Amino acid sequence: MVMMKGEQWSNLGSTMAAIMFVYAMFRQYFPPQLQDYIFRYGKKLSNFMYPYIHVTFDEFIGERMKKSEAFSAIQNYLSDKSSANAKRLKADVVKDSQSLVLSMDYNEEITDEFNGVKLWWSANRTTPKTQQFSFYPGADEKRFYTLKFHKRDRQVITGIYLSHVLKQGKAIAADNRQRKLYSNGAGQGWLGNRSSTTWTHVAFEHPATFDTLAMDAKKKREIKKDLVTFSNGKEYYAKIGKAWKRGYLLYGPPGTGKSTMVAAMANFLNYDVYDLELTTVKNNVELRRLLIETSNKSIIVIEDIDCSLDLTGQREEKKKKKKKDDKNEGGDPIGAMSKNEERKESEVTLSGLLNFIDGIWSACGGERIIVFTTNHVEKLDPALIRRGRMDNHVEMSYCRFEAFKVLAKNYLDIDSHPLFGEIGNLLEETDMTPADVAENLMLKSDDDDDDDDEVETCLKNLIEALKTAKEEASKKAEEDARLKAEKEQKEKEEAEKEQSVKEDVTQDAISAKEVKENGVIH
Ligand SMILES: Nc1ncnc2c1ncn2[C@@H]1O[C@H](COP(=O)(O)OP(=O)(O)OP(=O)(O)O)[C@@H](O)[C@H]1O
Ligand SMILES: [Mg+2]
Structure with missing residues (x-):
């Protein structure tokens, strides 16, 4: 064995020596140009192979x-x-x-x-090929x-x-891609104090679509068209020099489908949803940070904007009042501290929010839709909802016949029914939200046999509910009219009383003057 090994070594040694010899001869006898030539062709040959x-x-x-x-x-x-x-x-x-x-x-x-x-x-x-132990195999x-x-x-x-x-x-x-629903929750700092808020997410799996959304068909078509134009509008927005984003204001009474509409929009465009809770955002700086962290192809929603921020135009008065309170509580440092902390809860201001919507930072990333929902559009500051900020104002209203037909198709799988006529009339006269109508259309059993009976029962229940709502509404209207009349009567009486008091006072004054001037007592 050892002999063999030695033999091999000597063989290898002589081969090496032979190669060295040939290489030395090659360098000595071939001019450098020729060497280059040979190398080039050698490479070509290997490339060819x-x-x-x-x-x-x-x-x-x-x-x-x-x-x-x-x-x-x-x-x-x-x-x-x-x-x-x-x-x-x-x-x-x-x-x-x-x-x-x-x-x-x-x-x-x-x-x-x-x-x-x-x-x-x-x-x-x-x-x-390491032998090291690894915590993470692979x-x-x-x-x-x-x-x-x-x-x-x-x-x-x-x-x-x-x-x-x-x-x-x-x-x-x-x-x-699995779409995500992000929400901003208050994080907990490691010292137990409230740290800044961050986005956390879950899978977004809302089943609402524009097909299941009950609303005026024309309005629905317009919104869909608007959304498609927006999502394909990268070049257009660049051309007109506008940040690639669009603002929607959804307003209407509770239960008319504002939140459902947001879900339908996200499903339609295949966008993520960021549900921004303004009350947990400490200040404008944090608001900006949260905004920058959102990804493109997303809808940023602020629900019930009138409740999240004081946007009713009385901000100044409130601030003044707060300042006054501060001055009064000089001797109570603990109280003052807790007040301070309370204020830290949300220092987001209207101007901060406006910057969030259309300041220069809002252009980062692009392809974002910002949606505000509210029950009281009249309470909002006009600066917030002007066009350019909220480009599209959509009123979600009570359920009318057309919207009802969508719900009937979704919930009961019917396109027409003899009771539709009566329901249609009642819906025109009565304000009922799609949420209430839908509640009446929910099938109570999943038995296929008596489907027709159940459909009829559902529709009859709805008619009953509509009639009750109509009665209540007319009662309420009567009551309101009565209260109004009473109030007017009271005001009238008070005005009369005031007038007569005034007249008495003037009369007394005249009498007093006469006494003074003439010294006459009647
Ligand atoms: N237009 C609609 N089309 C289909 N379903 C609707 C519609 N409106 C309401 N609904 C039903 O009613 C429920 C409540 O609706 P939603 O939460 O969208 O109302 P909202 O307008 O956001 O109310 P709020 O102002 O109280 O937030 C939904 O789960 C949905 O099933
Ligand atoms: Mg809602």
Whole structure:
């Protein structure tokens, strides 16, 4: 054995010596130009033997371990291709998504064709051969995709194919993406004090759509058109020099579908929803930070804006009153502190909010819809709802016949019924919210056999409810009229009384003057 090893070594030694000798001869006897020539042709020869180019795409880029956008896009693109082509597939539940995604297994190669050019993709991974114990098995694993193509196709691949892959991959990601509902909750600082608020999210799974939304069909069409124009309007907004965002004000009585409309908008556009609770936002700075943290393709909602902020035009008076209170409580430091803390609850001001809507920061990112909902549009400061801030004012109103038909179709699956005529008339005369109408249309059992009976019962119940509501409304109107008349009568009486008192006083004054001047007593 040892002999053999020694023999091998001596063989290797002599081979090396032979190579060195040949190389020395080559350098000595061939002029440098010829050497270059030979090297060039040597390379050409090897290129000829292996004419392919390999490009690798790593999963992570940079030192900060940022996930490569290209890798994700390629992953999506290939999962779409490979489910049809590859033989060995890997099934994965993509994070934040409920659907199973099939992608090609490691070391599997799939062929793609683009404009007549053939190319090959393969998924690879390398695991460093360390013996170190790792808390996260697989964390050291490096994953990458390799693209192989013929070097004559270089132009096509680097020019258009790769950008095509990235675009397709991103489009697939947008389709598969699980939308999120964000809300801003007060965080807890590590010393127990209230820290700044941050966005937390859950999956957004509201089933409302424009089809299930009961409202005037024409209005609905207009809103849908407006939304589509907005979401396709990137170039247009850039051209006119306006930030790519749009404001909606939804107003109407409680239960008319304002919140439902927001969900329908998000589902229609495939946007995320940010539900902004203004009362937990400490101040304008925090408001701005929260805004900057929102992603594009999102709807930012502030519900019941009239309750979240004091926007009724009486701000100044209140502030003055507060200042007065402060002065009075000079001797009570603890009280003053708690008052201060209370005030910290929300120092968001109208001007802060306006900056939030149309200040320069609001343009960051773009593609955002801001929705305000309110029950009392008349209470809002006109500055807040002028066009340009709130571009689209949508009134959500009581349920009329057309809206009822949508609800009847959704809830009872009927397009017409003999009772529709009566319901239609009642709905024109009575104000009932879609929420109340819908409540009456809910089927109480899921038995298919007596469906027709149940539909009829539901509609009859609705008629009863409408009649009751109508009676109540007329009673209320009567009562209101009575109270009004009483009030007017009272005011009239008071005015008369005042007048007579005034007259008496004047009469007395005249008499007193006469006495003084003439010394006459009647
Ligand atoms: N226009 C509508 N179309 C379909 N369903 C509706 C409509 N309006 C109300 N509803 C039903 O009534 C319920 C309450 O509606 P929603 O929460 O959207 O009202 P809202 O206008 O936001 O009320 P609030 O002012 O009290 O917030 C919803 O769950 C929905 O099922
Ligand atoms: Mg609501």
